[in-house]
Amino acid sequence: MDEDEFTRFWAQRRLCMLASPRPDGSIHQVPVGATYDAEARLVRVISSGSSYKARNLAAHPGARVSVSQVEGRAWCTVEGSATVSDDPERVAEAVRRYGERYKTPRENPNRVVIEIAVERFLGNVRPG
Numbered sequence: 001m002d003e004d005e006f007t008r009f010w011a012q013r014r015l016c017m018l019a020s021p022r023p024d025g026s027i028h029q030v031p032v033g034a035t036y037d038a039e040a041r042l043v044r045v046i047s048s049g050s051s052y053k054a055r056n057l058a059a060h061p062g063a064r065v066s067v068s069q070v071e072g073r074a075w076c077t078v079e080g081s082a083t084v085s086d087d088p089e090r091v092a093e094a095v096r097r098y099g100e101r102y103k104t105p106r107e108n109p110n111r112v113v114i115e116i117a118v119e120r121f122l123g124n125v126r127p128g
Contacts, residue, residue, distance in 0.1 A: 003127055013101060016069040017031055018053060020063060023060075043080070049110045063081065
């Protein structure tokens with residue numbers, strides 16, 4: 001798949017699944033809206049800071065996670081280490097990108113961004 005097809009796949013509106021480890025080693029998997037930033041090689045997920053996924057990942061910075069999306073036979077999973085930030089500039093950038101892919105999210109003063117530093121791509125939709 002070429003770079004343009006990959007970029008389009010990550011720009012089209014579809015839900016993703018975020019899988020992260022719980023403290024007991026089991027997997028916590030939830031549907032999320034996610035965006036991919038090729039230049040920074042980051043996947044961003046916005047969340048309320050009080051959500052389980054945000055609290056769990058904030059307590060375990062650098063935890064390895066995956067984000068997957070599928071459309072018919074086309075699929076892509078990214079894997080990498082996650083960090084949680086409440087930095088206003090980082091959250092604003094994540095919200096801006098989320099608004100481009102999905103829609104402008106409602107206001108949330110407790111919003112954080114989960115940033116996944118992409119280390120690996122799996123699937124039949126990958127960068128060229």
